[in-house]
Amino acid sequence: MAGIPTSIEATIALLMSEDIDLIILNVDSSPSGLDLLKQNLPLPPVIVLSSSHQLAVESYEIGVAADYILKPVTLQRLLLAINRALAQQLTRTSFQQLDYIFLKMGRKIQRFDFQAIDYIEAYGIYSKVVYHNQLFVVNERIAALSALLPARQFVRVHKSYIVNLSKITSYDRNFFHIDAEKIPIGVSFRPKLEGLLNFLGAS
Known part of the structure; x- marks a missing residue:
């Protein structure tokens, strides 16, 4: 977390001094927070939080916020908004490439x-x-x-x-090895992996 500024001026100063990936703007605690969206500044994705339907309408009319969440906020809804906002940022700046999720x-939500x-197991x-x-x-x-x-980096090699x-x-025809860990290659996945195995040179 880069910081929790309490004014537009402090927010702008933080944006100028830090590389910020995402802003979560709680306009209930700072009703003037929407003024940040009106500054015509290059902003990272912004998620607006509020219990007010009117502020939701206003944030959409400004047209800058990536998402709006009506309180109470659930972790699942927040996670959806974060991934959606970062995906939109990637689309807008295609020369950049997200390297995290x-x-x-x-x-809690973990980056x-x-x-x-290394790998993921069901x-x-x-x-x-x-x-x-x-x-x-x-x-x-x-x-x-x-x-x-x-998909450029992660491949499902087994149902699990x-x-x-x-x-x-x-690696060999039956397993990928990550140091001491053996990851089995599923029979049903092998046809899709033939090109990868040939590229790697497994025999």
């Missing part, structure tokens, strides 16, 4: 940098993410994660596993 863990994810209605050599359980099924993660291609240390 936010995922729900229990009652995961793609380059630090865990019922949840998934286990092996990240920085630690295991985290996130509130997403593996099928949902397969759709969210960049997604691997980060940059983390593979060895």
Whole structure:
């Protein structure tokens, strides 16, 4: 978190001094906060929070906010807004490329940098993410994660596993190895992986 400024002036100063990815603007605690959206400044994605329907209309009329959440705010709705806002930012600035994702863990939302994810394993209605050599359980099924993660870097190789291609240390026709971990290659996934296996040179 870069900071929690309490005025438009402080917010602008923070934007000028820090590389900010996202603004969450609570206009209930700072009713003049919407004035920030009227400044014609280059802003990162902005998510507006309020209990007022009128402020929702006003924020949409300004046309800058990436999303608006009517209170009370749930973690699931906030997570959706964050990922949606960052995706919109990527679309607007296609020369940039997001290198992280936010995922729900229990009652909190955690950022995961793609380059630090080793692999993901299905865990019922949840998934286990092996990240920085630690295991985290996130509130997403593996099928949902397969759709969210960049295909250039992550491949589903089994009904229960997604691997980060940059983390593979060895391989054969039946397994990908990430250091001491063996990730099985599912029979039903093999036809889709033939090109990758040929590229890697497995025999």
